[in-house]
Amino acid sequence: MNKTLRDLLERKSFIASLVILVFFAVIAVAAPILTPYSNPYLPSQARVAAPYAVPGWATIFPQYRGLAPNQNFVLSIYNVSGGEVKELNSSWMQVSVPASGTTNVTFPIKWGYKPPYSFAFSFNISPPKEYYVLNVVLWHGNKSFWLYSITPQDYAIPPQVGVPNKPSTVYISSILLSASNSPYVSTLSPTQQALSGVYLPTYTFSAPGVYNLTLSFNNEGNTPISFAISKPTFSDKGYAYGRLGTDNNGASVFAEFILGARFDLFIGVVASAMIIAIGLILGMLAGYIGGKLDLSLNGFTDFFLLLPGLPLLITLETILVVSGAITKISLATVIVILIALLSWPGTMKIIRSQTLSLRTRTFVESSKALGAGNFRIMMRHILPNLAGILFAQLAYDVPGVILAESGLDFLGLGIRSFPTWGNMLGFATNAASSANSFAWWWVLPPGLGIVILSLGFFYFGTALLDVLSPYRLRGE
């Protein structure tokens, strides 16, 4: 074994393939740690950034320069006019407003990007019992946007906030602002009002610069009042996201990629194990027993080789899906079983030819002469000598399975609800042709993943075949 291992490690192609396989295996196993998403195709896990957001690192290229990333930070620097602000602790502060007066607390926001996809402010506020109006205004130079107004609970005009002296959360998002709750949006034209979620970020954060968020506390009564508020949090969803950007639904492509890797690797290995099992049984029987059995099994295999694989796969899937046999087992299982049932002939042929050559070796002859039964010879002599080829063939079959499954997904006939590499490619190319937008960060990873993983398995198999075949069966 030591020598075998040394032989293997001497091969550069083996080392390279090992690196590839380990890389994908680690990705697959660590997927739940690497990404917080379990299925980015669920609506609840989409829109993590703008649709078609480029990868974060791509902003070094000139055409993507200045695209906003996702941000989330607390605005802690502020200046005050017309009142007093006392810090209660690191996050809360108390704003005192004189009778009939106005206190403006202004938080500068340094914005160094192009307009974001959406933005939001949120803070907690514990309002006083008295009457007040809190206006939220975003301004930049001489342009100001009166985004929102907050009034006491029993005020006639919405939106009212909270119970007096109890903290409640105010969340102002460009997506949720509309003509009914935002004074600024109601000044826009009707078309723009309808699309305020789209226009608002481009109007408010139009260019890099310092923007100011002013919380304007207006005391409507005759006694001084005070508010307790937390420092506001600014967040935005941008056009640059994560390691691999987002797809047309704004879901993380990185999450899709590694979940796809996990799935593809899993079904690849499972289906090839099934292929090997079928191929081994039929191939060994045909090769070892020979005669009429060989003729019929070989004919059976030739017959399978003659059938067009993909259409047969689709037909069987259609029949099984329509019939409702699918309700008991998942579609993925059905697809894996069908792929295995249709892809064994090549493997069977190889195992058969190897068995044929092993059958005539002297150790088999001598074992026979000693009176060993056929079953014992097959198990004790043929099978161990086939082991190398079986492992190699396992590696060789994985790419075929992955390609078949991806093709099915690409045509929209496979698993639709979960990100596989084939689904990613299918959706990405569909989106590219319909919207004429080619998201390379979305199209390239799954395709490269398929090619690189397949190459890894291929060279892994080749190295195993070269080293493990006891009689150097390759090319014999």
Place this chain on the structure above:
Amino acid sequence: MNYLVKRIIERVVLLFAVINFNFFLFQILPAIYNINPVQLYVPPTYRGLSRSVLVQGLEARFGLNQPLDIRYIKYIEALLTFHFGISFHYQSPVFDLIAQRFPVTALLVIPSLILSTLLAIGLGIYSAARNGKLGDSVNSFFAILTYFIPAFWLAAIVVYYFSFQLGWFPSSVAEAITHNGVALTGVDYWLNLMKFLTLPILLITVLSYGVRMILLRNQSVDLNNSNFVVNLKARGINERRILYRHVVRNAVLPVFTRVGIDLAFLFAGVVFIEDIFNIPGLGRLLVTASETLDIPLLSADFYIISLFAIVILLIMDLLYPLIDPRVRYE
């Protein structure tokens, strides 16, 4: 001659098995699972007729209400006479559908098969001559790489860059064969059609040469170590001459066998290229038929593919003695 007759009988038996399997697949299997394929085509109601009446009408029209044994006889009869009936999905005779699409796919497959074989032979000889050197490694690596490139992926990228971005090639058949909305005729028609088909043909070429190239290379390397080559080398014959005169001539034989097999199966196997380029060929016809469980079309298509494959393989059997003088059917 005896061997050939045996071969033909074997292949005909195989074809018969395929025919029976197809009948099982398309007629018996749905019956086992209690699926009436016709039901996939019937709307909940149509012009006041209830669903069951519509189903019955369609069943009568397509002969699906008959018992299986009668359907079997009719099925065999259809295959022998090439009267395959009417397609569920396309509502037109199956034979016409296949006959219309066959030349389209042939236009795609045959040029790419010729090109890829030439490419495979050229690069294979290059690799064989530089066996073990860097040139061979790189060359072989790229050939193996092509096994694993998903056709739909590469095709989508290529279409995007060359058709949409750079505008070098028309992006659809309709765009290719019309000019300002008027259909082209004569030489212009063919020139523009071939311009459109250039990309898919090149893609199929690049994606399919690998297997044949590696086959040629490995055969050549094996032959290089065989006794007769060692003998030739010992006689002091020029390496180049040995390679071209003796090694490649022998190594090319399995490549031709492979071309035959590829020819037989590529007709149904260029589904993805046809899908991306929106070419109405046999592959897409077949996939549409499978998706819609279009039984007349499916049985005919599967039969034609198997028949085509068997005929090609038989022709290869007949041609082989002409290519390889060592093979003789006594």
